[in-house]
Amino acid sequence: MPLEIPPAPAAAERSIRAALHPTTAHSPHPLHLNRAALTPALPLPVHQLMPAVSPEGPPHSRLTGWRFLLRSDGQAVGAAETMLTADGWAFSHFLEGPYISSSERAVGHAELLAEPYQPRLLSVPELYMLTLWLHVDIDADPAEGSPGPRDLLVPLAPAPPGIAADRAISTAELVTLLTARLTPA
Template identity: 60%
Template structure:
């Protein structure tokens, strides 16, 4: 079933398109030669998991930006991110690497599922972990909400040790594992 990709805020997309047109903005070397032929695909709201305050507190997240996959001739070759700032949407960076390829594979996996979802990304900065967050309410406001127990999370590769990359897990199963990883670091009480 196709994913219900929410509409992208105009300013978010415009900031990335402006950066693509600006020759002085840094692009990863593999993308530099193809700047003109790159297309924005698969826009995903990026939520950041709030710092963990305890093992029994439900997870909270906040919208931090939007990430776009960059396509060239039908192949995902990179990513671009825009961040939400106090003054609006601001281009952040272009990227290439394992999270990009893993995002494309996780989205393809999600598109093959029978259940409709709204795709989002959930970042856990303390673990350098990103997941494809499949929100169970496909019509939800993409700027709000936190992971719900029935949502699915697909950790992107590379995932932290002991967490299976590119395998969907219910939020209520995966987030306690993530939370327990943060607790020994003194990040949870």
């Protein structure tokens, strides 16, 4: 069943398109690709797990930005991210590296699942980890919510040691793995 990809805020997409414009000032995070040939696609809200492990209850997350894959000739070759500022959505930085292909691969596998999901990204900064978060409430506000018991999380490659990449797991399973990784011995 296809994923229900939430629409990104128009200002977020405009900031990405402006950053891709060839006359845009030098970015602090340069993109080593021909910007004029890139098209933003697959906007996903990026949430950060806050904190990664909390004994007081279920995981809590907050929206930190929107990430767009950047396509050239139909292939994802990079990404661009926005952040919310006092003036609204603004371009933050470009990204390249293994999370680009891993994100695309995880989304492709998620589209084959029987149940519909709203895709999001969930960052775990303490482990330099990113997951594709498949939220069961496809009508939910993409800026709100936290991983629930029925949601699936797909750690993207490269995943931290002890956490399998490209395999969908429950929120409870991920919290158990995070607790094991982040609790001092």
